[in-house]
Amino acid sequence: MSFGKGDAHRTEKAGDPQGEGPLFQRKTGVRFKKRRKQRNVRTPRPGQHILCAFRCRSYDRRRGDKGSSGGKERKIKIESQRERSLKQEIKQKFCRLLGEEQVLFQEPMSSHTTFRIGGPADYFLIPKSPEQIRGVLDICREEGLPYFILGNGSNLLVSDRGYRGVIIQIFRNLNQITVEGESIRAGAGALLSGIAAAAKNAALTGFEFAGGIPGTIGGAVVMNAGAYGGEMKDILREVTVMTEEGEIRVIPAKDLEMGYRTSVIKKAGYLVLEVQISLKKGDPEAISDRMRELARMRTSKQPLEYPSAGSTFKRPEGYFAGKLIMDSGLRGYRVGGAQVSEKHCGFVINTGNATAEDVKTLMEDVTQKVQEKFGVVLEPEVKFLGEF
Numbered sequence: 001m002s003f004g005k006g007d008a009h010r011t012e013k014a015g016d017p018q019g020e021g022p023l024f025q026r027k028t029g030v031r032f033k034k035r036r037k038q039r040n041v042r043t044p045r046p047g048q049h050i051l052c053a054f055r056c057r058s059y060d061r062r063r064g065d066k067g068s069s070g071g072k073e074r075k076i077k078i079e080s081q082r083e084r085s086l087k088q089e090i091k092q093k094f095c096r097l098l099g100e101e102q103v104l105f106q107e108p109m110s111s112h113t114t115f116r117i118g119g120p121a122d123y124f125l126i127p128k129s130p131e132q133i134r135g136v137l138d139i140c141r142e143e144g145l146p147y148f149i150l151g152n153g154s155n156l157l158v159s160d161r162g163y164r165g166v167i168i169q170i171f172r173n174l175n176q177i178t179v180e181g182e183s184i185r186a187g188a189g190a191l192l193s194g195i196a197a198a199a200k201n202a203a204l205t206g207f208e209f210a211g212g213i214p215g216t217i218g219g220a221v222v223m224n225a226g227a228y229g230g231e232m233k234d235i236l237r238e239v240t241v242m243t244e245e246g247e248i249r250v251i252p253a254k255d256l257e258m259g260y261r262t263s264v265i266k267k268a269g270y271l272v273l274e275v276q277i278s279l280k281k282g283d284p285e286a287i288s289d290r291m292r293e294l295a296r297m298r299t300s301k302q303p304l305e306y307p308s309a310g311s312t313f314k315r316p317e318g319y320f321a322g323k324l325i326m327d328s329g330l331r332g333y334r335v336g337g338a339q340v341s342e343k344h345c346g347f348v349i350n351t352g353n354a355t356a357e358d359v360k361t362l363m364e365d366v367t368q369k370v371q372e373k374f375g376v377v378l379e380p381e382v383k384f385l386g387e388f
Contacts, residue, residue, distance in 0.1 A: 091105055093139050094123060094139065097136065098125060098135075098136075102127065104123075104126075107121050107167070109121055109158040109163065114154040114307060115158075117157060118163075119160050119161050123167065124169065125167065125168050125169065126169050127170070130174075130273050136168055137271075147165055147166040147167070148385055149168050149271050149272075150171075151171050151216035152215050154213075154214045155215065155309050155382055163386045168271075170216070174274075183237060183276055184202075184204070184207075185274065185275070188271075192215055192217060192220055193211055193214075197211075200291060205280055205290075209227050209230030209294065213225055214310065218272035220232050221265065222272060227294075233256070236277055240273045241273060248273065249270075260314070302344050303343045306341070306349035308341070308348060308349045309348070312346060312380065313363075313366075313380060325345040325346065330370075331345050337355065338354040339354075348363065348382075363380060
């Protein structure tokens with residue numbers, strides 16, 4: 001997959017290609033001062049202010065400017081003030097709806113992703129109920145604001161420039177877990193690890209595979225997350241969603257069109273509110289043993305000691321992305337602070353100071369080299385958010 005590259009940073013000054021401009025400016029500045037001193041006139045002659053203005057504009061042109069830039073600067077300043085004023089008005093709308101503590105402004109996304117990367121989001125909201133979520137969506141429509149639903153921040157790479165829109169975080173509040181016989185009902189923000197623990201305590205089997213996935217049930221359903229032979233589609237009963245218009249629907253599992261890392265929820269842009277899964281009664285000791293075994297496998301094979309977004313690329317049909325990357329000689333390959341994990345080549349890790357641009361460039365390089373060697377095009381499993 002190709003990612004757009006930004007223009008190279010230009011250091012040349014307009015009208016000063018050879019670096020002679022600053023020297024010329026200093027000389028003309030001296031001459032201008034000398035002429036002014038020689039006149040030694042205390043009161044301006046009629047029309048002298050016009051002449052001075054003309055000379056100032058000429059001086060600006062000799063510096064490489066096209067006349068006075070004051071008008072443009074004032075226009076930009078006014079537009080900037082209007083933009084700030086509009087943002088404050090929108091922020092007040094969100095505060096009235098959610099309460100001030102639930103509304104953050106220019107919130108760094110590096111604090112809310114498992115990659116520990118990302119610039120600030122214009123608005124970071126933490127609604128407490130479906131009604132508040134509907135209100136947030138109403139404001140977004142009124143103001144023409146893009147929005148993104150955030151769970152635990154896994155499987156996500158946010159631009160270094162941040163996100164010019166609204167982040168709606170759900171896992172802090174919509175995280176209730178209820179065991180109902182052989183099924184579990186959970187809010188979209190419930191962590192998979194928490195649901196796995198609840199299933200184990202209720203002696204329910206079938207969810208062990210998801211216990212170590214660092215995400216929420218809502219996000220897992222949207223992308224049909226899976227690991228170690230299990231997928232969300234195997235255990236789903238129904239999902240309660242909210243449409244972009246604020247309508248609440250209950251979709252049975254058979255209508256979810258679950259595929260490899262996709263679903264009708266993802267295609268339609270629905271917001272998951274609640275999930276119901278069906279499990280089976282099992283032996284508590286066997287369930288615990290299986291969960292411990294999977295935890296050991298993850299610890300030994302995955303670079304859990306570093307920030308990452310999990311598996312970086314989707315599994316190509318008939319191949320394993322990690323093996324293709326390893327066989328391309330890219331184990332440990334590095335761009336800035338981003339690195340192909342030496343423990344598992346299917347993971348790109350943040351070694352401590354990686355930027356989103358580092359990760360994007362590394363992924364581009366990996367994609368290109370794997371395609372050159374094997375003719376296989378790797379597709380990102382990580383979602384890119386913001387301007388790249």
